[in-house]
Amino acid sequence: MMNEKQVDLKQAALIGVNWIPCSGSNTLKVFNPASGELLGTVPKLSEEQVRYAITTAERAFNSWRKTSINERCAVLNNWYQKIKENEERLASIITLEQGKPFAEALGEVRYAASYVKWYAQPALQDNGSAMPNGSEGESLKTITEPVGVCAAITPWNFPAAMLTRKVAPALAVGCSMIIKPAPETPFTALALSELALLAGVPPGMINVVTGDAQLIGDTVCTSKQVKKLSFTGSTAVGRHLMRACASTVKRLSLELGGNAPFIVCSDADIDKAVEGAMQSKFRNAGQTCVCANAFYVHDSLYDRFASAFEKRIKALSLGLGGDPHTDIGPLINERALEKVEALVRDAREKGGKIVYGGERWAESERWYLPTLITEATTDMRCVQEEVFGPVAPLVRYSDEDSLIASLRAQDTGLAAYFYSESLKRIHDLAAELEVGMVGVNTGVISDPAMPFGGVKSSGLGREGGRQGITEYLETKYIKLCY
Ligand SMILES: NC(=O)c1ccc[n+]([C@@H]2O[C@H](COP(=O)([O-])OP(=O)(O)OC[C@H]3O[C@@H](n4cnc5c(N)ncnc54)[C@H](O)[C@@H]3O)[C@@H](O)[C@H]2O)c1
Numbered sequence: 014m015m016n017e018k019q020v021d022l023k024q025a026a027l028i029g030v031n032w033i034p035c036s037g038s039n040t041l042k043v044f045n046p047a048s049g050e051l052l053g054t055v056p057k058l059s060e061e062q063v064r065y066a067i068t069t070a071e072r073a074f075n076s077w078r079k080t081s082i083n084e085r086c087a088v089l090n091n092w093y094q095k096i097k098e099n100e101e102r103l104a105s106i107i108t109l110e111q112g113k114p115f116a117e118a119l120g121e122v123r124y125a126a127s128y129v130k131w132y133a134q135p136a137l138q139d140n141g142s143a144m145p146n147g148s149e150g151e152s153l154k155t156i157t158e159p160v161g162v163c164a165a166i167t168p169w170n171f172p173a174a175m176l177t178r179k180v181a182p183a184l185a186v187g188c189s190m191i192i193k194p195a196p197e198t199p200f201t202a203l204a205l206s207e208l209a210l211l212a213g214v215p216p217g218m219i220n221v222v223t224g225d226a227q228l229i230g231d232t233v234c235t236s237k238q239v240k241k242l243s244f245t246g247s248t249a250v251g252r253h254l255m256r257a258c259a260s261t262v263k264r265l266s267l268e269l270g271g272n273a274p275f276i277v278c279s280d281a282d283i284d285k286a287v288e289g290a291m292q293s294k295f296r297n298a299g300q301t302c303v304c305a306n307a308f309y310v311h312d313s314l315y316d317r318f319a320s321a322f323e324k325r326i327k328a329l330s331l332g333l334g335g336d337p338h339t340d341i342g343p344l345i346n347e348r349a350l351e352k353v354e355a356l357v358r359d360a361r362e363k364g365g366k367i368v369y370g371g372e373r374w375a376e377s378e379r380w381y382l383p384t385l386i387t388e389a390t391t392d393m394r395c396v397q398e399e400v401f402g403p404v405a406p407l408v409r410y411s412d413e414d415s416l417i418a419s420l421r422a423q424d425t426g427l428a429a430y431f432y433s434e435s436l437k438r439i440h441d442l443a444a445e446l447e448v449g450m451v452g453v454n455t456g457v458i459s460d461p462a463m464p465f466g467g468v469k470s471s472g473l474g475r476e477g478g479r480q481g482i483t484e485y486l487e488t489k490y491i492k493l494c495y
């Protein structure tokens with residue numbers, strides 16, 4: 014892993030080919046979540062500068078949209094190569110500004126690159142259709158056209174993957190992008206965008222605007238020049254942005270909060286279930302939208318599962334991202350730590366047994382110990398709310414039908430996981446769970462070739478797969494009479 018001097022953090026915003034430096038104190042400070050040290054600053058752009066970025070993106074779109082699919086895919090392939098060539102540097106930036114272990118950061122960079130590679134396939138594009146048997150003298154057909162100037166607002170937990178998952182399909186079909194990265198992790202977005210320019214992405218096709226989230230959000234949401242917004246983040250902010258986009262009736266992709274149940278059925282393979290539970294719960298210290306949130310374990314297996322799970326949790330190693338033995342990094346900030354503490358305190362007050370963890374790490378208050386709570390109940394906040402931290406509440410259940418009914422009543426619907434060796438149960442549960450994505454006998458589901466997204470309050474639209482590209486296309490029907 015490289016240190017901040019070796020990675021040369023780009024401390025500027027990007028509009029067109031111009032890097033906008035910080036000026037005076039009008040800056041956002043970026044901190045290393047593991048040490049609290051200042052990593053660098055990025056500028057707080059004015060509304061005028063954000064509007065200039067929109068106009069720059071519109072100008073670039075008007076020429077890029079005329080390129081051929083093959084030309085656009087060739088540039089995306091170049092970008093993919095540049096990302097691969099710089100993967101260690103990019104992963105170092107992620108670990109420095111987000112805190113995840115370097116091995117996980119490297120995995121994220123490769124996952125991010127896989128979206129660029131996936132959308133660099135010309136055959137993936139949907140180019141419309143023709144009605145083969147129109148009436149005499151008539152031809153009916155559809156064509157697809159790029160939506161136009163798009164905006165992307167991304168979260169801190171996957172600063173690389175959440176960017177390429179939006180930008181790659183947009184560029185592939187001809188759309189230009191204005192990206193607002195999370196204030197906690199702007200340097201990853203800036204580094205990826207610099208590589209895009211080097212790969213031949215025309216200036217103005219990718220712009221990175223940094224600064225006040227509300228100002229940038231309101232500016233892009235109310236701009237008629239911006240035709241689509243893609244947002245990944247909390248449901249609360251997603252709802253706000255949805256309202257803000259109403260006046261211009263924008264296309265929307267919303268990847269919002271989750272609360273993924275992890276169900277261990279009575280016929281589950283316990284060893285597989287514990288392995289999947291570890292993979293799903295503790296990835297990025299529990300700070301992913303598809304982390305298993307609460308565990309629902311059938312009464313007959315509860316004690317065996319809890320004991321095996323506890324053993325694995327106790328073996329997790331906390332430390333700095335640069336240490337190859339580190340499994341769990343720091344949480345992103347004090348607000349996140351205080352939220353996790355409040356949820357664990359609530360569980361304790363409601364009778365939960367804190368079998369392991371339940372407090373900050375003695376070595377550093379920026380880490381939260383991986384925590385196992387048994388005898389958890391559905392009235393606890395850590396079961397009802399998205400924890401976004403390394404806390405695993407175990408709920409005991411005996412009746413599957415009432416469990417599924419209670420889960421279907423939840424507002425969220427992003428991901429769900431269950432372990433069973435019965436084909437009938439697998440078929441039935443996968444159909445009954447009201448979510449966008451289901452993991453069966455696995456705790457890891459994300460794949461660039463498949464549509465990622467949720468239902469209900471977990472969002473709108475899909476990213477990745479074939480569907481991810483239609484989010485950036487409009488369909489035009491043409492009836493020709495001759
Ligand atoms: N469904 C998914 O794919 C997915 C992925 C990552 C995170 N999330 C969810 O996001 C949450 C954690 O991430 P977070 O704390 O970064 O979320 P957040 O919603 O606070 O921030 C996400 C992004 O929105 C920006 N933002 C915040 N307020 C804004 C406003 N008023 N106008 C414009 N932009 C604004 C932030 O600066 C950031 O860039 C969790 O709920 C998690 O589940 C969902």
Ligand SMILES: O=C[C@H](O)CS(=O)(=O)O
Nearest residue numbers: 170171174301302303459
């Ligand atoms: O946190 C949200 C991300 O979308 C999770 S994943 O990296 O796509 O699995």
